[in-house]
Amino acid sequence: IAQAGAIAPLVTLVQSGTDGQKEQAAATLGNLAAYVENQVLIAQAGAIAPLVTLVQSGTDGQKEQAAKALRRLAMNAENKVVIAQAGAIAPLVTLLQSGTAGQKEQAAGALGNLALNAENQVSIAQAGAIALLVTLVQSGTDGQKEYAAGALANLAINAEYQVLIARAGAISPLVTxxxxGTDGQKEQAAGALRRLAMIAENKVLIAQAGAIAPLATLVQSGTDGQKELAAATLWNLAANAENKVLIAQAGAISPLVTLVQSGTDGQKEQAAGALRRLAMIAENKVLIAQAGAIAPLVTLVQSGTAGQKERAAGALWNLAANAEYQVLIAQAGAIAPLVTLVQSGTDGQKEQAAAALRNLAINAENQVLIAQAGAIAPLVTLVQSGTAGQKEYAADALRNLACNDENEVLIVQAGAIAPLVTLVQSGTDGQKEYAADALANLAINAENEVLIVQAGAIAPLVTLVQSGTDGQKEQAAGTLGNLAGNDENKVLIAQAGAIAPLVTLVQSGTAGQKEHAAGALRNLAFKNAENQVLIAQA
Known part of the structure; x- marks a missing residue:
């Protein structure tokens, strides 16, 4: 029909035909607009303005058909802008309020499509659509409920409206x-809850409204779209500590693992993200591993999409906080692909993979395997020039790897000392603590004691002992203690003013601080008469 040249005369009828012609022409354009290319052609033929006029002041039939046509035309990004500029939003909201059943349905659908544009989200909300859409979700027809839920999902892309939609009472009917609901309603409602669950307050409200169990059911037995959106919603809800427990109790872990194994690409990514968060608590780590998650997560790290790799690496990171799973994850072949991500992944992949290697490197055998897989050089690169998170996790990974004597040598040969000292001087709190501890482990080696001091480590370590966080004080005291195994370093550490703050830690520090500070003072005093006097005087 479009190829036969029908669009232009149909637009003419919408503009200047009889009432019946206008309605039928609008309906025909609506049907033609189901085809993507026609959405462009219809807009280019000038249909949008007269369709908006029908929505404003046409007969009931014209309003419904014009709203339907605009709904389909609004699936095109450029058309979203043109339709809004033509003044469609206000009359569409009016239809939500006082239109016929069919008009309300089509208007909700049109506003939902328009709401994928950021400026339109603001215009739609300011026109008073949110409360009206919530009413449709509560008590509308099946079609109204589906389109209204979808519209709320798109409006909730805006963080401000995540709050307003919840306050308008949307959560409970969306959970219903x-x-x-019908399959379409379930999918749209899950999508809306997913977005609403992005803010802390709503995570609690959604769980209290009873959403977790039906979301777990969708993950298990929903349509493909329902599974993906339900997994994504659980991922967002699982940022809340109590929800981590509730989601596991609702039986979500096993079906999430199934999605990681055999779902669509989108399902795999969302499920891996959900498991990553669920695995942050000890009980869930066990349930996730028992459900068989480790092998498919490793597969995603090896050969998944970019998003899958990042989420799966994050899930392995959290699982690897369990000593038993450090072994199982390594046996499943995770180390090599994690190292590959550290070397050449996206920023997010590098950070998650470095964190996973950090936990895996708590295990002595893994320390050897990780080094053999070539991890040390790219970890040093991250310490040197990575993002804030990459630097922190890479420094901590090197700390754990440096518990192995051979690795101590390799880490220094890879040039780690200077960037670790830089982190101690000017990094974030976490970076300072982990870098200080990494230097402590490296300083067990006599040659490294000299190199670390030559890199300028003493002064910033003393600063941490004086005024750092509790963790920084403890680790810096331990590092100074190891450096003080060298006779020249004993003198330099004392000259840098370390003795007084170390004595303060012995007097009033935490248990760990007292232990490390006492060890440092012991080494400083060993065969050094001047330090013995200074320590006594302090």
Missing amino acids: LVQS
Whole structure:
């Protein structure tokens, strides 16, 4: 029909035909607009302005058909802008309020598509659509509920509206749709809850409204779209500590693992993200591993999409806080692909993979395997020039790897000392603590004691002992203690003013601080008469 040249005369009828012609022409354009290319052609033919006029002041039939046509035309990004500029939003919101059943349905759908544009989100909300859409979700027809839930999902891309939509009472009826709606309603409602669950307050409200169990059901037995959106919603909800427990209790872990194994690409990514967060608590680590998650997560790290790799690496990071799983993850072949991500992944992949290697490197055998897989050089590169998170996790990974004597040598040969000292001087709190501890482990080696001091480590370590966080004080005291195994370093450490703050830690520090500070003072005093006097005087 479009190829036969029908679009232009149909637009003419919408503009200047009889009432019946206008309605039928609008309906025909709506049907033609189901085809993507026609959405462009219809807009180019000038249809949008007269369709908006029908929505404003046409007969009931014209309003419904014009709203339907605009709904389909608004699936095109450029058309979203043109439709809004033509003044469609206000009359569409009016239809939500006082239109016929069909008009309300089509208007909700049109506003939902328009709401994928950021400026339109603001215009739609300011026109008073949120409360009206919530009413449709609560008590509308099946079609109204589906389109209204979808519109709320798109409006909730805006963080401000995540709050307003919840306050308008949307959460409870959306949960009802997830529980007992049609397939389309379930999918749209899950999508809306996913977005609403991005803020802390709503995570609690959504769980209290009973959403977790039906979301777990969708993950298990929903359509493909429902599974993906439900997994994504659980991922967002699992940022809340109590929800981590509730999601596991609702039986979500096993079906999430199934999605990681055999879902679509989107399902795999969302499920891996959910498991990553769920694995932050000890009980869930066990349940996730028992459900068989480790092998498919490793597969995603090896050969998944960019998003899958990042989420799966993060899940392995959290699972690897468990000593038993450090072994199982390594046996499943995770180390080599994690090292590859550290070397050449995206920023997010590098950070998650470095964190996973950090936990895996708590295990002595893994320390050897990780070094053999070539991890040390790229970890040093991250310490040197990575993002804030990459620097922190890479420094901590090197700290754990440096518990192995051979690795101590390799880490220094890779040039780690200077960037670690830089982190101690000017890094974030976490970077300072982990870098200080990494230097402590490296300083067990006599040659490294000299190199670390030559890199300028003493002064910033003393600063940490004086005024750092509790963790920084403890680790810096331990590092100074190891450096003080060298006779020249004993003198330099004392000259840098370390003795007084070390004595303060012995007097009033935490248990760990007292232990490390006492060890440092012991080494400083060993065969050094001047330091013995200074320590006594302090």
